[in-house]
Amino acid sequence: MIPLLRRRKPDGQPRRLTLEILRHNPADPASVPHLQAYEIEEAEGMTLFIALNEIRALQDPSLMFDFVCRAGICGSCAMLVNGRPGLACRTLTRDLGERITLAPLPVFELIGDLSVNTGKWMRGTSERLQTWIHNNTPTDIDAIETRMEPLTAEAIYELDRCIECGCCIAGCGTVQMRESFVGAVGLNKIARFRLDPRDTRNDEDFYELVGDDDGVFGCMSLVGCHDVCPKQLPLQTQIAFLRRKMAVVGLI
């Protein structure tokens, strides 16, 4: 644990924060979902990562949540912070009021309290959408690599930055009605591989993967995904662009 400095109010007192956490343990038949409140003293630079770990260390060792990198790059800690999907590790308490509500991401299978099984969902989506480079020509690893335009590489990386945190799914209107919808995370991946000259699939192939209501035509364009994406991926543009391309294939 990092040593902390308590944040002082103008009158010299640190704020007392109340974290209301939605608790439920599916492994316990007697468990009923409920909000449990924890009070802690705010510290300088306190993130929800620090706050939750402090609660678990000092108040309630049974509290379940997921953190890995605690630096905003691995996507483990997405949860609803005051109802909005976001990465807990990089959410500073100073940006929030004195009462903070935390709940697990919806849609995903609940493991316990704030921990959900995004990994299982994401692997399933990867298998369904075949999110890997399709290319039957083996790479000669002794030879000088195939060239790529520098701007193409940067454009691919722009979409490759997705961290599969699940915020877009939690913020998606369509998913609420259609569980099988691939969501912005899935559509963004198709856009990413479509852009990659190393992938030999064409639009007809991609149409087979996302040319239906579970794919790009299911999106109702509410684009909550775009608003909550912690990596600020251009999801709105990508979905719109992909829909146009898939519509063209569909019309042929």
Place this chain on the structure above:
Amino acid sequence: METIHTDVLVIGGGLAGLRAALAARKRGNSVLILSLVPPKRSHSAAAQGGMQASLGNTTKGAGDNEDVHFQDTVRGSDWGNDQDVARMFVHTAPKAVRELAGWGVPWNRVQAGDREAIIDNQRVTLSEPEEAHGLITARDFGGTKKWRTCYVSDGTGHAMLYAVSDQTIAEGIPVHERMEAVSLIHDGLRCYGAIVRNLIDGKLVAYIARATCIATGGFGRIYQSTTNAVINEGIGAAIALETGVVPLGNMEAVQFHPTAIFPAGILVTEGCRGDGGLLRDVDGHRFMPDYEPEKKELASRDVVSRRMEAHIRSGKGAKNRFGEHLWLDITQLGAQHIDRKLREVKEICHYFLGIDPTKQWIPVRPAQHYSMGGIRTNAHGAAYGLSGLFACGEAACWDLHGFNRLGGNSVAETVVSGMIVGEAIADFCTSSAGDMSLSTALLRECADKARAEFSAITDNHGPENPAALLAAMQAIMTDKVGIVRHGDQLAEAVKELTELAARSRQVGLRTHRPGANPELTLAWRLQKMLKLAICVAHGARQRTESRGAHFREDYPQRNDAEWLKRTLAYWTDPKQVVPSLHYEALDIRRMELPPGWRGYGARDAIEHPETARRMDQIETIKAQFANADRHSVQHALMPFRHLLPAHLRGDNARPGEPV
């Protein structure tokens, strides 16, 4: 108990484990990966700045090749590494980058023509030739003679991890997520898989495998101040140690990264300094040239971290409410460069510090970053002491890095060692050594033993709190087994850690939650982590010299005469309180590059009597091969290609050096 059978069990779903799994799968084995977290969330994703491979595509990389990369790596290790392994690695790294390009990693590419860059605080124009346009580019990193670090902005590890993970999905390799290996199934001679705990329902499962590969990463979380992810607790290394027959190598060799943001300890990449960033003190003075006129901010990490701590001790640290730190200044790189090449750094500064690094300096202080030590293996990744057990990546002491790893060599090691060790695993499985017969009695004994570890904790109603003991251990490690070490402090650390270990067996759980109780998980891991911490502290105390990242104030010289050897820590008897240390000599007579000055840092090493003799020999060989190509000279000095799988032995083509 549920039992699952597979040819190959890979423990750890980071880059090293995934790549080894792919190699073994492609040779026809059934492979199963266990991972604490979904593989794409592994700590490999945190590698920012890039991966070293001597492609030599850029102007500042011209003339680079395996020889230069080899020498940089050996010097970086302070002659503590295995030179055969270093050769295997530098030879395979270009192949790994190219393979990853084929799998979709969007490596940044060379743009032909002029561009502005900052080198040593000077604005210069670099000109890239037309024929290099579109090839994989590289940036500068510490301790290297050439710009060799291939990158994807500053999300290199992320891009690599996603590409390799997607390949394992394409191959249909199952990953059992949220599973933790809690002990190895073994009889003291052969490993038969692992007893594994499901972190969702808390149940134990037996995974029986002909070959088991540990790729669980490092153990940075034994320190208070670390850049490591919270899952880097070293449990894979600990369960190998607990077999009693597998040693951990060089556990005292712990790297501290110069630029962790202060106080949170989150990494900002070495690429910041590689791209022209400077370190400044409380007065705004750029102090590194005063200490290191040759490489300045771009000396190796051990040297820069040590100089930074010394500068703070001399009273030149900047102060904020949390303590003392120094400044990393990347403002001169400009917003356009930072927005494209250092965007994760910008995000981290924004979210965790509330500052804009295009305009403001970043508060930094060295923090634990990398474990050079780990499960000791041979050049093929086979663990010492237990047939059928392999290790690769940071969990292993393969020993590419010796006593200090170069930036960009770890994420490179993950994939390269995965390529090599995965083949060795497949070879093992096709050989008679890969046959096995496991008695149900042994399986039952191993399962009972694992179960007993957990029930000993749940049945104990002692006074101790595991979270408090964990925090105490982390404080001891950072305070007394850190960047600057002293025999007296190390002795205190060993004593205090052994006391904590005794107390860790007296915990009383406050919660009894059905399923995987996080408090029980913590209490169980704590005992393992303490063993690792004791290996680090005890090994550091016994090593009465300074080498790489292991710096002893009371023994400040590198002592090749007495300490050119690798520490092997064994925990033979569960009742032992400190490990038994054995030492494995490094043989100068076989070295391609005998010990000398690194090109930065101290120059006062105590020489080994063999060094001069080997130097003469090398001169003679070089004279004999005066007209031969560089590969022939290298082969005459220290042949290594026979150690590589056949398909990785070929020469690497590069511009100006076609095959």
